[in-house]
Amino acid sequence: MTKMLKWLGIIFLVLIVIGMIAGKKEGVKEEGNTSSSNELVNNNTEAAKYVLNEKEKKVFNAMLQDDVDSFLDGGDSMLSDGLIVTTSLEVAKAYEDNQVGADQKYYKKDILISGKIEGINSGLGNEPYITLNGTNPFLAPQIHFDNPNIDKIASLSKGQKMTFVCMGNGAVVSAPMFKDCQLAEEFVINKIEKIKPQVQEFLRGEKPRTELVGKLTFISIAVARLLPDNSKCYSGGKNCAKEIQELFDKTPKEDMKKIHTEMQQLGLKV
Incomplete structure (x- = not known):
């Protein structure tokens, strides 16, 4: 089965996860682009201690796709926890x-x-x-x-x-x-359905229920601040995970600690 076929039934739900995190509705277009609606912004942003911006959403989406891709190939991933x-x-x-x-x-x-x-x-x-x-x-x-x-x-x-x-x-x-x-x-689709409310809970300041929710959300926030504007992670590039790993290898730990402290001060359980 090709990767495109694997994602046919999954990518829509992945995009919904990201859209709900930011408090916006996402609609899938033919070429995978999204269009936003402000219908849910007020309700979700009032409760959230942090709202992901567009870059952070794209990084989250790229990292989640990479993890799902590894899972579907039978490799190690956070989705395979347990x-x-x-x-x-x-x-x-x-x-x-x-x-x-x-x-x-x-x-x-x-x-x-x-x-x-x-x-x-x-x-x-x-x-x-x-x-x-x-x-x-x-x-x-x-x-x-x-x-x-x-x-x-x-x-x-x-x-x-x-x-x-x-x-x-x-x-x-x-x-x-x-x-x-x-x-x-099918397992992944069910798993992502469960992730939706968990990510919202995390952004409201509640303790993350799983490693996947807490780690991916925090890393998305940190990485989006450090990646260049032409990063493949913002355009759905296949080398996003590699780019992120290289970024972590060369980023001083002090910079990551500052972001971590900032998230804690905002009330996130990181």
Whole structure:
């Protein structure tokens, strides 16, 4: 699946998050630009101790996109907090080597698992399940769904790399089993829906519920003050994360502490 397809169902919700943070409605245009409305400005800005400006919103959006992109590829991200990040090959090898040890690691644990599709199958009651690549094609890890998206599953192909969020369910005849699975992009959409009110709470001075909310918001504010006006982060550039990392490497810690202190004085729990 291309990155464009991954973002098709996600980018709209990401933009809504940013729009609600600033107390404005955002409408998505064909080329990804946004148009603003002042309808919600008064209600949200009165309660907020800090309101993100346009540059800060763009940095937040770029960083969130980078984190989601890493998550969908099965990599490390703040969205994967609380999940065991692994691959179907790693799981298959673990169960092949030691089922008891593998159960201790994966059984009844929430897992972000990625791999290439080996098979798209219909089981009991025509319930779909997917097998991923492992060490043995006859003992391939199985992905079973809680609420399967039939149309989406029907559009998948063998050999396609996919990422799922599941609960480990042990092994049957050494084949690793996963239950209550959902597509990673569906998990992200639900996660972002929960982030909306949490970011607003943080900007009202409440303690952030998650690392993702607190860290991304604070870094967005700090970075927007330090980035040059021609930064790729303001235009949706792919190298935003790299640019931010380089910025942090060369920015004196005293400058970051000043911004941190300012946010605390405004009442933010940073």
